Amino acid sequence: MLDPVTRVRRFNRAVTRAVGALDTSFLGRGRPLGAARVLNAIGHGRSEVGEVRDYLGLDSGLMSRLLRSLEDEGLIETSAHGDDARRRVAKLTRAGKREFSAYEALSNSQAEDFLARNTQREALLAAMDLIASALGRDATDLREMDPRGDEARYCLGEYYAELARRFKQGFDVKLSRDPDAADMVRPRGSFVVAMSDGLPIGCVGLKGSGSEIAEIKRLWVAPSARGLGLGRRLMDAAEAAARELGIAVLRLDTNSALPEAGQLYRRTGWTEIPRFNDDPYPDLFFEKRL
Amino acid sequence: MLDPVTRVRRFNRAVTRAVGALDTSFLGRGRPLGAARVLNAIGHGRSEVGEVRDYLGLDSGLMSRLLRSLEDEGLIETSAHGDDARRRVAKLTRAGKREFSAYEALSNSQAEDFLARNTQREALLAAMDLIASALGRDATDLREMDPRGDEARYCLGEYYAELARRFKQGFDVKLSRDPDAADMVRPRGSFVVAMSDGLPIGCVGLKGSGSEIAEIKRLWVAPSARGLGLGRRLMDAAEAAARELGIAVLRLDTNSALPEAGQLYRRTGWTEIPRFNDDPYPDLFFEKRL
DNA sequence: GATAATATCTGACTAAAGTCAGATATCATG
DNA sequence: CATGATATCTGACTTTAGTCAGATATTATC
Structure with a gap:
């Protein structure tokens, strides 16, 4: 039954x-x-x-x-x-x-x-988002966009809000090393937004430095789209962009308060390395050679 | 956006x-x-x-x-x-x-x-249940059924399981005063199941005693259908049945670990009364005169 | 600049869905 | 048992959707 x-x-x-x-x-x-x-x-x-x-x-x-x-x-x-x-x-x-x-x-x-x-508005909306994302997964397309555009800024806003919720000490963008938008635009880097039927539901940034080393930043997936493999697709897209730009080594920092992220990195060929910056928020550092 | x-x-x-x-x-x-x-x-x-x-x-x-x-x-x-x-x-x-x-x-x-x-099976299924219930609400019909039938027994099973989860001390049907099925069948009482497209999603029992006093028992609404006003509809149906059977006073017992239930009763004309039985589980008692 | 590929359009169809005015048989009611 | 209501059926339509083989204009490629 x-x-x-x-x-x-x-x-x-x-x-x-x-x-x-x-x-x-x-x-x-x-x-x-x-x-x-x-x-x-x-x-x-x-x-x-x-x-x-x-x-x-x-x-x-x-x-x-x-x-x-x-x-x-x-x-x-x-x-x-x-x-x-x-x-x-x-x-x-x-x-x-x-x-x-x-x-x-x-x-x-x-x-x-x-x-x-219906009275259960929020629960219903969350359920609808989840189902729409699951149904529209095949229709989700990843698009390279300007990190200053509306869609990208919406994603970044949600990303910061989530960090603020999940970090015990909160999160203030200004204290973190906010990647300069120009570093996430070709030819130095890239920024990819996942669009599902007009709605941005995820993003990732590739922050170049002009050298052969680049950083992955701002990986975010909307709560309604989690568990559908979108994080992995975004990371693949960022790696593909890095290869096109001739980048040999990728690095990223993250926080142990975001266990799903660490798990994803470990499963996809990243290895933990010692701290490589003095940003106050991250406590885990990874590297991947392409 | x-x-x-x-x-x-x-x-x-x-x-x-x-x-x-x-x-x-x-x-x-x-x-x-x-x-x-x-x-x-x-x-x-x-x-x-x-x-x-x-x-x-x-x-x-x-x-x-x-x-x-x-x-x-x-x-x-x-x-x-x-x-x-x-x-x-x-x-x-x-x-x-x-x-x-x-x-x-x-x-x-x-x-x-x-x-x-999809990997998020349970979350997706829960979301689907909720939406199906919300969409099918107008199509939900309340049917008087035998409490020993399949649909009723399914509801009762879910009801007991939920009590076991929510009561600190667990729940054992045998310790509670399990209403005899015959008391919840006409002409003594009634048992109503809410069916949504073939799926039972709620129930309520009216336990008669042959006198002008009857009890409401086993009010249950499937988690996926909560917040849609089904509890109230079920109670209304039970009251209507009680009126048909010439019952003048309704009573019920409940537990403060189920605050939604208490809230519903208070909002719909029930008044709290002193304990009227020695069942170990309930700690709140209500009455309503028809 | 010939040839192939692409995007759209036209004509000539067929199939499916939907509409509506009766016809027929049966039931409910006084 | 006559009368009106109800459930289904039939015939004669119209509209919508979908298919397919070319026609036409433009672009890409060697």
């Missing part, structure tokens, strides 16, 4: 019904679901036709016709892509934006209703 | 994609999705045509045609309902059972794959 497979299937059924309700609510605007989906994909910033087609898994003929029908309604305009005139980009017209925000309002109010109906 | 509505919507998107994958896997058996859904609904015990139609939200014409196509395939047989010859009941033939179990195997292996891909 309570075996894991049954529980997963009960979840699937519950969610299938809910998704069906969401879909039907989208039909209230006098447009087939397929067209509504394309409109929304474009509204959410997927401007290239091929990108939308892949995302929605549509046949190219069908995609083309759906685009035409939205164009006939006056909701979108298409034009050739600047770099490659075979590709087309679509954008919402003024009327399209209005229609898109009507769909947004529908989705939002449905989400709000769901939240309002 | 992290407002609750965005998080709910991210979950919705992740899940919509996953549900789509589940649906397409059902197409591998050479049958349109609609027919597959009807076959599975019947396989899961929804035998009456109208019941299946409501559950799947189908038009009666469409439903009828889907039934005919399954009949032509030799997968189901229909006959008139014993009590009302207008209604029809469908059941699987031998071939239908084979086909149904092929779909079951597909669903099971998909659920197993999902579990195998």
Whole structure:
């Protein structure tokens, strides 16, 4: 009665019904679901036709016709892509934006209703984050980004907040050796953010020094995405970037209050070395030769 | 970036994609999705045509045609309902059972794959239970059942296990005044189980004594369904049953190690009274006049 | 600059889903 | 037992989704 497979299937059924309700609510605007989906994909910033087609898994003929029908309604305009005139980009017209925000309002109010109906808000949200991350794991992509960008700064903020929670003495960025952003940008270093459906859920920095030695910094994985192997993927990405930059030795410092991190390093070929800096927070130091 | 509505919507998107994958896997058996859904609904015990139609939200014409196509395939047989010859009941033939179990195997292996891909099994399952309960709340129905039935005994087992965990001194049913099952069956009393999509997720017993005083016993809500107001619904159902049975005074005992329970009682018109039995476990006693 | 590869579009389909107005048989009620 | 309500079925549709073989325009490659 309570075996894991049954529980997963009960979840699937519950969610299938809910998704069906969401879909039907989208039909209230006098447009087939397929067209509504394309409109929304474009509204959410997927401007290239091929990108939308892949995302929605549509046949190219069908995609083309759906685009035409939205164009006939006056909701979108298409034009050739600047770099490659075979590709087309679509954008919402003024009327399209209005229609898109009507769909947004529908989705939002449905989400709000769901939240309002339930008292366990935080527990529910945490559960949803976890499941969305687990389901979207294959869709999580690692992107090299500027550490000063919004996504990176969001991750770093969460990272600092977590350190402050987990270190007995708290954590103050200013006391730590905050890597200069320029050291985490090519050609000296790199910064990688894990994006899951538009939400940043992890990051790692590679802090170069111009020499053949570089440091791994700021490895963070959102609580909702832990246990899914994302830390390892991020570390692999950082190592790959280091190899591209001709770096021979990687170092990192960490703290024994973060046991998961130490475990990950030990399992992936890192060896403990003596302290190599005077940062007050770390008490464990690792090295890996590439 | 992290407002609750965005998080709910991210979950919705992740899940919509996953549900789509589940649906397409059902197409591998050479049958349109609609027919597959009807076959599975019947396989899961929804035998009456109208019941299946409501559950799947189908038009009666469409439903009828889907039934005919399954009949032509030799997968189901229909006959008139014993009590009302207008209604029809469908059941699987031998071939239908084979086909149904092929779909079951597909669903099971998909659920197993999902579990195998993830390391955080227990956390994921708990999150899924919570969400399934929250989504299925409107679909949770309270049914009066025999306390000796499978569902009731499952609930009671979980209830005892939880008491054992939460009482410092543990919990042994035999030391407690285990209500005789006959006292929780009409006409003396009642036993109500909350069923969510086939899974028992809560229960409550009304233990009558033949007099105008009865006791509430065994109020339990599955951890995955807490915070959704189910405890209150169960209590309301028990009270309603008590009124039907002509009971004037309800009593119950509980323990201060279960603060949620005490809070619920105080909020719903119960008043604390002196100890009225010598059961070793409870230390709080309540009464409510109907 | 010919050839292959790529991105999109068009035309001509088929299949599936959904709608709606009756038809038919049965049941409930006075 | 006539009347209205109910459950299902049939026929005649429309709409939506999906498929596939080319057509067209552009870009990449030798």
